[in-house]
Amino acid sequence: MSAIPASVGPYPPAVHLAPPQIVVQTPPASGISTAAMVLGILGVLGGWCLFGLPCVLAVIFGHIGLHETRxxxxxxxxxxxxxLVLGYVFVGPMIMFTSMVFFGGLIGAATPTTNPTP
Structure with a gap:
């Protein structure tokens, strides 16, 4: 009776191959879209102080960004x-606030003050 060596089996040794690597290249990000989102956030946080300008710019840049990413x-x-969403949601109140400040200042400047005579 002959002994079979332990290193030899009925099958050849398995070859372990590394799985193929799939490289997916993502398209470059649109800077205009990023600017629209940042300006929308700025409009929410500090739009009252800036009279709604970031909200208006967020709407403009958002439409340009949608066109670029179409x-x-x-x-x-x-x-x-x-x-776009942040800009449109906050542009209405910002326009109303700006007009109230502007026209309120005009009305206050145009209204004569009366001094009571003693």
Whole structure:
């Protein structure tokens, strides 16, 4: 009776291959979309002090960002939508606040003051 060496089995040794690496290149991010989102956040936090200008810019940049990301050549569509939503939600109150401050100042300056005579 002959002994079979322990290193030799009925099957050849298994070859372990590394799984193939899949490299997915993402499209570059749209800077305009990022600017729309940042300006929308600024409009929410400090728009009262800046008279709604960040909100208006967020709406403008958001529409430009949507146009840039339409065909998938650039990423950042969600940021453009976030900028649009924040801009549109806060642009109305900002315009009303700005007009109240502006027209209130005009009315106050145009109204004569009366001094009571003793």
């Amino acid at each position: 065909h998938g050549t650039k990423s950042g569509r969600g940021m453009a939508v976030a900028g």
